[in-house]
Amino acid sequence: MSKPAVKPALSPDAVPAGAAVSGADGVLAPVPERAPDTRTRPGTLVDLDRMMALHASHVEFLEGVRGGRKMILRACDLSGLDLSGLNLEGADLMGCMLRNARLETTRLCYANLFGADFTGANLTDADLERADLRGACFDDADLSYANMAQADLRAGRLLDSKDAGDASVTGTVSMVGAILRETDLTEVRMKEAKLSEARIVSARMVQADARRVSFARAQLTNVDLQGAQLVDADFSGASIDRASRLSTNLQRATGVTTLPSVNLIEEKLALHERWVKSNGKLGTRADFTNQDLSGMDLSRRMLAAAVLKNAVLVDANLTGARLAAAELAGANLLGARLAQADLRGADLRGACIRGTQMAQIKSGELKGTGLRTRSAQDAAP
Numbered sequence: 001m002s003k004p005a006v007k008p009a010l011s012p013d014a015v016p017a018g019a020a021v022s023g024a025d026g027v028l029a030p031v032p033e034r035a036p037d038t039r040t041r042p043g044t045l046v047d048l049d050r051m052m053a054l055h056a057s058h059v060e061f062l063e064g065v066r067g068g069r070k071m072i073l074r075a076c077d078l079s080g081l082d083l084s085g086l087n088l089e090g091a092d093l094m095g096c097m098l099r100n101a102r103l104e105t106t107r108l109c110y111a112n113l114f115g116a117d118f119t120g121a122n123l124t125d126a127d128l129e130r131a132d133l134r135g136a137c138f139d140d141a142d143l144s145y146a147n148m149a150q151a152d153l154r155a156g157r158l159l160d161s162k163d164a165g166d167a168s169v170t171g172t173v174s175m176v177g178a179i180l181r182e183t184d185l186t187e188v189r190m191k192e193a194k195l196s197e198a199r200i201v202s203a204r205m206v207q208a209d210a211r212r213v214s215f216a217r218a219q220l221t222n223v224d225l226q227g228a229q230l231v232d233a234d235f236s237g238a239s240i241d242r243a244s245r246l247s248t249n250l251q252r253a254t255g256v257t258t259l260p261s262v263n264l265i266e267e268k269l270a271l272h273e274r275w276v277k278s279n280g281k282l283g284t285r286a287d288f289t290n291q292d293l294s295g296m297d298l299s300r301r302m303l304a305a306a307v308l309k310n311a312v313l314v315d316a317n318l319t320g321a322r323l324a325a326a327e328l329a330g331a332n333l334l335g336a337r338l339a340q341a342d343l344r345g346a347d348l349r350g351a352c353i354r355g356t357q358m359a360q361i362k363s364g365e366l367k368g369t370g371l372r373t374r375s376a377q378d379a380a381p
Contacts, residue, residue, distance in 0.1 A: 003052075055087070055088070058071040074177065078097060080100050086108060094115060103122060108127060113131050115135040115158040116363065119137055127147045128147060135171065138174065145181065147149060148185050173190060175194060175341045178195070180203045183203045187206070199218070199334075200215075206228065210225070210229055212231070215235045217237040219334060224244075224245050228247040228251050230284070232253065235253060235256045237332040271284060272284065273286060300322070303326055305324070313333050319338070324345050325371055328351050329351065337356075339358065343362060344364055344365065344371075344373060
């Protein structure tokens with residue numbers, strides 16, 4: 001597919017109607033129009049047939065064909081549609097609902113996606129280069145292999161207006177629980193974005209503006225953050241492997257941890273088992289508070305009454321582990337395997353159990369102690 005003859009340029013005059021600009025460095029303009037556009041009424045539920053007709057006209061617009069019209073769908077509902085492989089370069093989809101939509105390999109570069117909702121959408125291998133994504137939501141979305149280089153992911157707000165319909169989107173970009181595998185986030189502006197509980201694997205975030213970004217309880221594996229601005233970033237409970245390359249711009253960043261040595265962990269576990277078996281007379285109770293135990297094989301290990309408050313146990317193997325009366329409040333168990341584990345009397349308040357395997361666990365009252373299992377949904381202590 002040929003590209004438009006005129007590329008969108010940075011222009012402070014291109015602010016969408018009803019949108020409040022965050023930042024004083026300008027915003028991305030839409031593709032210049034070559035023909036009058038067709039606007040779909042805000043709030044409209046657009047079906048696939050209508051979308052394909054609009055796409056055909058939009059492609060003609062991009063190619064300079066007379067009569068082609070730029071796609072403008074503001075605050076419309078496109079949820080669940082299969083838009084895979086479409087060329088939506090420079091389209092105006094401000095405030096649109098795209099929940100659970102299929103957008104694999106879809107071309108969305110330079111598009112106006114201000115305040116769009118991509119919750120649960122599949123954006124695998126999508127092209128979002130230099131798109132306006134301010135205030136967008138990508139919770140639980142799959143952005144594997146997507147190109148988001150130089151995209152604008154700053155905070156934004158859609159105000160009720162004639163253009164935005166009934167939309168009212170506020171706050172920062174949210175990517176809670178999103179999958180970012182080999183995603184290109186080079187030079188993105190994502191100040192204050194929320195990437196908590198996200199899986200970020202082999203992604204490029206070189207030179208990204210990630211000030212005050214929340215990586216809380218996220219998994220960072222082989223992530224390249226060289227040259228990124230990470231001032232005031234929050235890594236609380238995050239799993240960061242040794243292959244990840246962090247920027248040196250970490251002033252006031254919180255929660256940055258490194259993996260402890262395997263020998264030290266094994267020594268703690270051995271002393272803890274002696275402590276349990278001797279009723280506290282020998283050995284030492286294990287305390288792994290705030291420690292990173294990501295990916296460790298702790299299957300069938302003795303961890304009864306162990307202190308694991310706010311511990312990072314991302315992808316840890318805890319199959320059949322003896323965790324009765326264990327203190328797991330605030331622990332990050334993202335993707336951990338807990339099948340057949342003994343959790344009677346354990347405290348899981350405030351723990352992250354997204355993607356955790358918990359088949360056939362033992363829970364409830366621990367006889368003789370008065371302790372009962374406290375679930376992750378209970379209020380954190």
